[in-house]
Amino acid sequence: MQSPSRVDDHQDLRDAVSDLCSRFPNEYWRRIDEKRGYPEDFVNALTAAGWLAALIPTEYGGSGLGLVEASVIMEEINRSGGNSGACHGQMYNMSTLLRAGSEEQKQRYLPKIATGELRMQSMAVTEPTTGSDTTRLKTTAVRRGDRYVVNGQKVWTSRLQHSDLMILLARTTPADQVSKKVDGLSVFVVEVAAAMKAGMVVKPISNMVNHETNEVFFDNLEIPAENLIGEEGRGFRYILEGLNAERTLIAAECIGDGYWFTDRAVRYSGSRTVFDRPIGQNQGIQFPIAQAFINVEAASLMRFKAAQLHDAGKPCGAEANMAKLLAADASWQAANACLQTHGGFGFAAEYDIERKFRETRLYQVAPISTNLILAYVGEHVLGMPRSY
Known part of the structure; x- marks a missing residue:
């Protein structure tokens, strides 16, 4: 069965992604699901083919494609019987870095993400007591010299165990000191391996879907000030x-x-x-x-x-x-x-x-x-x- 909307300007892209996905049939995904495993081979193949670097500009080693093309890639993975949930974070997490990050941050991270040396699969926003009410989050990041000290807790932080970099949203100005509730929140790049050694604790959450997601606890975690993305207070x-x-x-x-x-x-x-x-x-x-x-x-x-x-x-x-x-x-x-x-x-x-x-x-x-x-x-x- 051929969908009319699937015969479009992106047919070559669809065919290429579909061809890669054909190497990972339903039996592969079934085994991963049964083991509650992570599709490492599939993600590596996507990375090697350049598909997870679709949104990275060519000057940083990516494909320089748009969200339209990225959406086609995700669609075809699921259309093949796979599950993009194992890797889609890299696509949308990069949007924050691409649009608000400094040139130094882009040079530091994007080329390594493009080659697969680094993965940026995780975003820590949701908290146990706030859910969708993001502006009330309680995790704090206090500036002390050339570092921020983070304390708090996140939940439903996905793919963290298979990510080298994490996007973190935290409050840098107390809520009672801002004129608008969307102000005073800041966003950071967290280097996961270093954070795990310095006060970040990760606890997996078992769930009905084979989806790697976690509770994360921050106890005086220090983050270099240079890891702040954009301006302080505009993270939301x-x-x-x-x-x-x-x-x-x-x-x-x-x-x-x-x-x-x-x-x-x-x-x-x-x-x-x-x-x-x-x-x-x-x-x-x-x-x-x-x-x-x-x-x-x-x-x-x-x-x-x-x-x-x-x-x-x-x-x-x-x-x-x-x-x-x-x-x-x-x-x-x-x-x-x-x-x-x-x-x-x-x-x-x-x-x-x-x-x-x-x-x-x-x-x-x-x-x-x-x-x-x-x-x-x-x-x-x-x-x-x-x-x-």
């Missing part, structure tokens, strides 16, 4: 720019999942015969699959709109949020249609549907819940009263 704004990229890329992954589920459902419904007819001939099977496919196609268009605005340097918060919501809903609808089509076999690990079903369910909740997106659109797009 820098993070927001990165989050728009994150939501657009997550949307692309959900779109890839949506196509994977509909492909599987179509194939199975055509081959499974009950009462002397393929079950796909029955409208009760056919219509949910068709509806899911339509919704995936529509979400894909919004994804491209958000990515194009981002690449043009234009505001894209509304589009990125809407793309993420549409794609998450579409992939979840496709997952349910696929599982229902397969019946009991959909629960068997060898069919891979239950694995992908668990993976795509995450995106109803993270990295931003659908409810918060609706609240954002209600307030910032429709001009309705703030609901929280």
Whole structure:
């Protein structure tokens, strides 16, 4: 089955990524999931091919591509049956460094990220008591001479055990000393190996998806002042720019999942015969699959709109949020249609549907819940009263 939206200006890119992914079939991802492992070989292959350096400008050793192309890469990984969640952080975390980092920081880190010598897979923002209310975070970074001293706790900090660099958001000015609650937060590059030796403790969180994520504790962790990204106190704004990229890329992954589920459902419904007819001939099977496919196609268009605005340097918060919501809903609808089509076999690990079903369910909740997106659109797009 060929999606109309997948025959586009990026077909050569799609084919190249798909070819690499074909070396890592469903059996590979199933073994990784069963072991609760990390797809090291796959991530290394992506890095060697240059795909994880897509957003790094050519002068720093990257491919110099845009978010549009990065989204296609993420989509194709999930479309192949893989899981971009193991490596997508490198794409959107770099957005903060690329847009707000100093030239010295870019020269120090980007070429090594491009070659794979360093990985920047992790972002520490969320805290146990703040969740989506980021401006109330309690982790502090106090300037002392040429260093910042960090104390606090983060949660759901993903891929940290497979990352050399981490983006950290912390409060550098107390909340009661700023005129706007978005002020006084700053963002840093943390070198993970050094931090682990100097006061940072990492505790893995077991979860329903094979997703490496952690609690992180900071006890007087010292960070060089030169690791501050941009201006002190403006970190929340820098993070927001990165989050728009994150939501657009997550949307692309959900779109890839949506196509994977509909492909599987179509194939199975055509081959499974009950009462002397393929079950796909029955409208009760056919219509949910068709509806899911339509919704995936529509979400894909919004994804491209958000990515194009981002690449043009234009505001894209509304589009990125809407793309993420549409794609998450579409992939979840496709997952349910696929599982229902397969019946009991959909629960068997060898069919891979239950694995992908668990993976795509995450995106109803993270990295931003659908409810918060609706609240954002209600307030910032429709001009309705703030609901929280």
